[in-house]
Amino acid sequence: MSCSHNDALGLYISIPFCRSKCTYCNFASGVYPASEHARYVERLIQDLAATGAWAARMNLELPRQVDTVYLGGGTPSLLEPELLARLFGAMRAEFDFEPEAEITVECAPGQLADETLESLAAAGVHRVSLGVQSFIDREAQVSGRLHNRATVEEDLRRLRGAGIANLNVDLIAGLAGQTPASWEESLAVLVESGVPHASVYMLEVDEDSRLGREMLAGGARYHAGLVPADDAIAQMYSRAIERLGAAALGQYEISNFCRPGFASRHNLRYWQRRPYLGLGLDASSMLREGLQAADPAGPGYVLRSTTTDDLGAFLEGPEPGSPRTGLRPWGGEPVETAWLSPARQHEEAWFLGLRLNVGVDVAALEREFGRETVARAMETVGRLAENGLLTSDGKTVRLTAQGQLLSNDVFQEFLGLAAEESEMSLGTHGG
């Protein structure tokens, strides 16, 4: 499926506040006083009110219908209940939530007050993602998490009691001190918990995290010396696919597993290239060019942008509508903005679509981008299939198990299919 005119919108709201910083974290999140929470939400509400005018000025299609909402971060559950209520009120004032819209909020185990839980349920939230990472208390603790297994189990019980049963648990393979046996135990506890969705990530240590700096510089504070080797992490990941699959949590994307019918509709839209608007710190958007585009029947251009990851700049940025706002009405200039030509979208269709276990539907891409364009990509597919990284019957192309482990290398091969000149920078196209 691809992004098409009249498609409903996904809303992503970034809440960059955490109670403590995890050792491996490189997200734009931090520990800030509650007074910043209120300022931040105020700013988000201003931005929400300004999006329609911005989209019109940029000639972007901004659907009013919303079918998925995702509050991520950070730890959105740290927002005070009245701030959460105000934020949801503002979203509903600007957009029409479809009756069956999927509304997800990320929560940190042990950091979900009763009033917050009530406020989430009252706001229509029916899906919660819990950043568990490990069910082994020692592993969670050395990673900087503030919970233990009992806390997680208690939160799952409370969430279900509040009517929020569509639950995800995140696990990370590769935490300091993790072993094949402890990983097996985390997987077993996850399965036992009965959650219908799990995300499993292989630890990628970024040099901007505390753990990454310690791995480069040496030291023992964050237990960098206990991080498993890459091939051990790969084995844990492969074991997760097997173990979760055997428990009816089938893999549907490189890092995601679910019982039938419980795939994350919001995350699917990223891989299916359906439109979304991201607000707040370090939030990405993907929106189509409006219908007054030169060729409304063709694929048209798509705008991708990401907001600043600097909280000060976001809070202090020019007021919506002021001449200093430049291209975006909120939080100052986006740090990254690009109009993607159809040729670039075709590349994306490959490396995003291949993340999904259903794979890439070749005929659908031919309809969207033309046979000739897709034929060039199929040469790359043939080469990667010979190397055992992809399978193809000419109709559907999928990653093999080996391809999933080396997915970044595979995706790299699809970059550069588009001629350089077909990508136009902001300022020479649109708005």
Ligand code: SF4
């Ligand atoms: S809870 Fe998430 S965003 Fe916050 S510090 Fe930990 S990994 Fe980073």
